[in-house]
Amino acid sequence: MRLLELSPRLRAVAGLVPPGARLADVGTDHAYLPVCLIQRGVIPGAIASDLRPGPLERARATLERYGITQGQIQLRLCDGLAGIRPEEADAVTIAGMGGETIAAILAAAPWTRQGSRSLILQPMSAQEDLRRWLGENGYIIEREVLSREGETLYLALLARPGSMPSMTPAQLWAGRQERGQEEPLRLAYLEHLLGRARRAAEGLGRSSRPGDAARLEEMRPVMDGLTEMMEEWKAWQR
Ligand SMILES: C[S@@+](CC[C@H](N)C(=O)[O-])C[C@H]1O[C@@H](n2cnc3c(N)ncnc32)[C@H](O)[C@@H]1O
Structure with a gap:
C-alpha cells in the first residue's frame, strides 16, 4: 500500500501527536493527517471532522485511495468539536485555520481545558492572539515547532490544560525561547x-x-x- 507523504507543515503537526492517542482532527479537509498517522502506526484510529460536506467527500476519497476503513477513521460533519464527545479524543488537532477560529473552536468545547489532553494547533494567522487567548483561558503551551514551505514559515504548537505564566508582548508574538531548544528555523x-x-x-x-x-x-x-x-x-x- 502506498504511503501518504505529508507536507512539511502537516509533518510538523503530526510530530506533536502523542503515539497511541485517540485523535480528533478538526477541519480535516482531505484527512491527510489522520491517514498518514494511521498508516505509520502512530495512532490506532481517529475521528476526522469538517464543517462542510465538500471537504468530507475529499476525506472519504483519501480513505479509499489509501485503503483506510471508516472503522479506522470516522468522518463527522460538525462545527468544531460540537459533534465529538470528550471521552472520544485524548488528542485534538486543529490545523490550517486562523488563530481566532481555533480559539473559537476551543472556547465552544470547555472540556478541552480538562484532563491531560494534547491540543495540537497550527494557526495560519493571529498567532499572538492565539497565544494570549490560550494563556487567559486555562491552557499552557508546552512546545512550539516551526516548518517551512517555500518562503512561508508555519507554526505548530502543543498546548494542554494548565496554568501558563504570563508572556511578555514579544513572547506573545514569537513564543518563549529557551537555551538548548532545537529549532533550526x-x-x-x-x-x-x-x-x-x-x-x-x-x-x-x-x-x-x-x-x-x-x-x-x-x-x-x-x-x-x-x-x-x-x-x-x-x-x-x-
Ligand atoms: C485550509 S483547510 C485545512 C485542512 C487541514 N486541516 C490542513 O491543515 O491541511 C481548513 C478546513 O477547516 C474547515 N473548517 C473551517 N472552520 C471549521 C469549523 N468551525 N469546524 C470544522 N471545520 C472547519 C474547512 O471546511 C476546511 O476544510
Whole structure:
C-alpha cells in the first residue's frame, strides 16, 4: 500500500501527536493527517471532522485511495468539536485555520481545558492572539515547532490544560525561547516577525487616525523584545 507523504507543515503537526492517542482532527479537509498517522502506526484510529460536506467527500476519497476503513477513521460533519464527545479524543488537532477560529473552536468545547489532553494547533494567522487567548483561558503551551514551505514559515504548537505564566508582548508574538531548544528555523522566524512589527510600526507612525499613536506605543516593547530575543538566540548558537 502506498504511503501518504505529508507536507512539511502537516509533518510538523503530526510530530506533536502523542503515539497511541485517540485523535480528533478538526477541519480535516482531505484527512491527510489522520491517514498518514494511521498508516505509520502512530495512532490506532481517529475521528476526522469538517464543517462542510465538500471537504468530507475529499476525506472519504483519501480513505479509499489509501485503503483506510471508516472503522479506522470516522468522518463527522460538525462545527468544531460540537459533534465529538470528550471521552472520544485524548488528542485534538486543529490545523490550517486562523488563530481566532481555533480559539473559537476551543472556547465552544470547555472540556478541552480538562484532563491531560494534547491540543495540537497550527494557526495560519493571529498567532499572538492565539497565544494570549490560550494563556487567559486555562491552557499552557508546552512546545512550539516551526516548518517551512517555500518562503512561508508555519507554526505548530502543543498546548494542554494548565496554568501558563504570563508572556511578555514579544513572547506573545514569537513564543518563549529557551537555551538548548532545537529549532533550526527560530532565527528566520524572529527576523520575519521583527520585519512585520517594523512595517506595522511604520504604518502607525504615518497614521493620524485616533488610537494609532497608542498602538504605536504598544509596538515598541514588541520590537525591543524581538530584537533582544534575536541577540540572545545568536549568542546561544556561538
Ligand atoms: C485550509 S483547510 C485545512 C485542512 C487541514 N486541516 C490542513 O491543515 O491541511 C481548513 C478546513 O477547516 C474547515 N473548517 C473551517 N472552520 C471549521 C469549523 N468551525 N469546524 C470544522 N471545520 C472547519 C474547512 O471546511 C476546511 O476544510
